[in-house]
Amino acid sequence: MILTNKEIADIFENIADILEIQGESHFKFLSYRRVSEIILELPRDLQAYVDDGTLLDIPGVGKAIGAKITELVETGQLGYYEERKSEVPLGVLNIKRINGVGPKKAKLFWDELNITSIEALKAAAEQGKLAALAGMGKKSQQKVLDGIESLARRSERTPIGKALPAAQAILDMLLEIPEAQEGAIAGSIRRGRATIGDVDILISSDNAQPIMDAVVNMEGVARILGYGETKSSVELHNGLQVDVRVLARKNWGAALQYFTGSQAHNIKIREIARQKGYSLNEEALRPIDADGNLKPESDYIFCETEQEVYETIGLQWIAPEMREDSGEIEVAQKNELPNLIIISDIQGDLHMHTTYSDGKLSIREMAEAARERGMKYIVITDHSQASVQAGGLKPEEILAQQAEVRQVNDAMGDDLQVLHGVEVDIKADGSLDYDDDILKQLDFVVASLHISLRQEKEKITQRLLNAIQNPYIHCIGHPTARLISKRDPVLVDMDAVMDAAKQHNTALEINCNPERLDLDSQYVRLAIQKGVLLSINTDAHNLRMMDYRSYGIMTARRGWTEAKHVINTWSYAKFIEWVNHRG
DNA sequence: TTCGGATGCGAAACATCTGCACACAGATG
Numbered sequence: 001m002i003l004t005n006k007e008i009a010d011i012f013e014n015i016a017d018i019l020e021i022q023g024e025s026h027f028k029f030l031s032y033r034r035v036s037e038i039i040l041e042l043p044r045d046l047q048a049y050v051d052d053g054t055l056l057d058i059p060g061v062g063k064a065i066g067a068k069i070t071e072l073v074e075t076g077q078l079g080y081y082e083e084r085k086s087e088v089p090l091g092v093l094n095i096k097r098i099n100g101v102g103p104k105k106a107k108l109f110w111d112e113l114n115i116t117s118i119e120a121l122k123a124a125a126e127q128g129k130l131a132a133l134a135g136m137g138k139k140s141q142q143k144v145l146d147g148i149e150s151l152a153r154r155s156e157r158t159p160i161g162k163a164l165p166a167a168q169a170i171l172d173m174l175l176e177i178p179e180a181q182e183g184a185i186a187g188s189i190r191r192g193r194a195t196i197g198d199v200d201i202l203i204s205s206d207n208a209q210p211i212m213d214a215v216v217n218m219e220g221v222a223r224i225l226g227y228g229e230t231k232s233s234v235e236l237h238n239g240l241q242v243d244v245r246v247l248a249r250k251n252w253g254a255a256l257q258y259f260t261g262s263q264a265h266n267i268k269i270r271e272i273a274r275q276k277g278y279s280l281n282e283e284a285l286r287p288i289d290a291d292g293n294l295k296p297e298s299d300y301i302f303c304e305t306e307q308e309v310y311e312t313i314g315l316q317w318i319a320p321e322m323r324e325d326s327g328e329i330e331v332a333q334k335n336e337l338p339n340l341i342i343i344s345d346i347q348g349d350l351h352m353h354t355t356y357s358d359g360k361l362s363i364r365e366m367a368e369a370a371r372e373r374g375m376k377y378i379v380i381t382d383h384s385q386a387s388v389q390a391g392g393l394k395p396e397e398i399l400a401q402q403a404e405v406r407q408v409n410d411a412m413g414d415d416l417q418v419l420h421g422v423e424v425d426i427k428a429d430g431s432l433d434y435d436d437d438i439l440k441q442l443d444f445v446v447a448s449l450h451i452s453l454r455q456e457k458e459k460i461t462q463r464l465l466n467a468i469q470n471p472y473i474h475c476i477g478h479p480t481a482r483l484i485s486k487r488d489p490v491l492v493d494m495d496a497v498m499d500a501a502k503q504h505n506t507a508l509e510i511n512c513n514p515e516r517l518d519l520d521s522q523y524v525r526l527a528i529q530k531g532v533l534l535s536i537n538t539d540a541h542n543l544r545m546m547d548y549r550s551y552g553i554m555t556a557r558r559g560w561t562e563a564k565h566v567i568n569t570w571s572y573a574k575f576i577e578w579v580n581h582r583g
Numbered sequence: 584t585t586c587g588g589a590t591g592c593g594a595a596a597c598a599t600c601t602g603c604a605c606a607c608a609g610a611t612g
Contacts, residue, residue: 031584270597
């Protein structure tokens with residue numbers, strides 16, 4: 001049985017929880033937790049690292065954890081884990097996942113009341129048994145009950161496509177309050193993560209009270225988690241947690257830096273600040289003397305901008321999307337940060353649908369919408385016949401469509417070039433849904449997986465390789481076919497796919513649809529490292545989806561993408577030159 | 584536990600707020 005990276009990461013997460021509950025050394029359980037997080041961001045499956053002997057090159061993987069990964073990859077299980085599991089029941093770990101219950105409380109309930117499941121904990125709380133425990137009380141007992149209820153309501157993480165608009169609406173509402181001066185969305189939304197744990201909002205003001213009141217009284221609040229002088233947290237009925245923090249204008253830079261995270265990034269930044277003689281908190285850089293004591297407040301460096309924070313401790317300003325402690329700090333120290341792509345670099349959109357298949361707008365309407373959004377060129381790429389559910393086009397239909405595309409292109413004049421393409425299905429047997437003599441009549445062809453997505457890894461990989469090697473295929477659309485929190489990515493040897501894409505000069509797509517964001521950022525970074533070309537496309541089926549470009553840009557930036565890596569940042573002339581002479 | 588620099592061992596651990604208990608656990612980036 002082959003374990004996925006996610007399954008192995010879950011095992012290490014559980015081991016970390018067990019060790020924490022058992023009161024093991026801080027460093028020990030943190031090592032497991034750190035490795036668990038790192039594994040989730042790896043671009044290859046762990047089997048590949050074991051096979052080519054690079055396992056110990058993964059940061060945080062040493063002798064002990066390396067041996068455990070090897071055992072898991074080779075046998076599908078881990079003796080150490082089985083042993084530890086018998087010492088702390090898994091139900092106790094679930095209890096620790098209740099909001100407001102940590103390792104100490106979980107152990108307390110287990111030791112004193114022999115509680116090893118959430119159901120048992122709920123029953124004990126309802127019978128008033130928890131309140132009698134040392135360190136507990138009636139309020140703590142109620143908090144446990146609230147936490148259990150909340151656990152049922154909260155899904156794991158929220159797709160950024162839902163979280164960002166919700167956050168923006170709350171921010172807009174708070175900025176209506178007269179006392180609110182300035183505001184920003186921080187946290188993982190600002191870092192552009194595909195999924196969001198909670199919403200972090202920052203407001204500058206000299207009077208926090210009205211803002212705190214507005215937060216806990218706003219529409220949609222299911223539960224108040226915290227209601228403090230400068231910080232409040234609420235949980236919404238849709239399960240989303242919202243944290244709002246108010247601070248003075250002079251603290252803005254330090255606060256925004258702090259509240260943007262990631263936690264791992266911040267810890268390292270604060271360590272560097274320490275080395276430079278500062279203690280960094282969310283208010284200021286505070287100089288410390290030789291004994292490590294804070295100097296008086298008159299010496300504090302209040303930073304109105306994040307730039308000041310980074311520059312004062314000798315770093316280039318690091319873009320939020322890069323702040324994951326995945327090497328960006330070391331690169332910033334050397335002044336070698338990449339010049340990340342920005343949304344206005346995009347000149348063309350190479351993947352979009354019309355009423356010919358499952359789109360909602362005509363070719364003309366799509367073209368006009370693209371022109372309004374500053375595009376210089378687009379490719380109309382409706383579905384091919386195998387995508388029956390999407391009204392895919394038969395060969396004669398796609399050829400007939402060409403006349404209308406040419407017509408619209410003429411109508412658009414020099415402002416916008418409208419090209420004719422297709423999103424051709426890669427069929428289950430690896431063949432393409434159109435013959436080459438059809439494909440070669442099209443200007444630009446995207447090939448995508450839509451069916452038979454649960455095939456074994458070798459088959460999927462071979463299907464993608466077939467498409468990449470075809471001289472009439474210019475781009476692979478949404479290469480892993482994932483749907484965030486709905487469908488896992490296909491199993492694929494991404495190394496082989498990217499090496500082939502490099503060799504055959506085929507671009508890989510970053511699909512901007514926030515349900516897809518595919519390639520995901522860790523694969524984007526691998527592609528950049530391998531010199532594979534990318535394209536960033538909306539895959540728009542309607543007007544609203546044309547504005548999803550920013551999600552794709554954030555994903556690209558998370559993968560350290562520069563404009564030069566992306567074929568649709570190029571001028572139309574350069575793009576066409578590449579299309580026709582990829583060789 | 585990893586890491587570095589050593590071939591056994593020390594260091595790693597930023598900084599704050601909130602709530603509920605009466606000092607600390609839990610949560611946040």
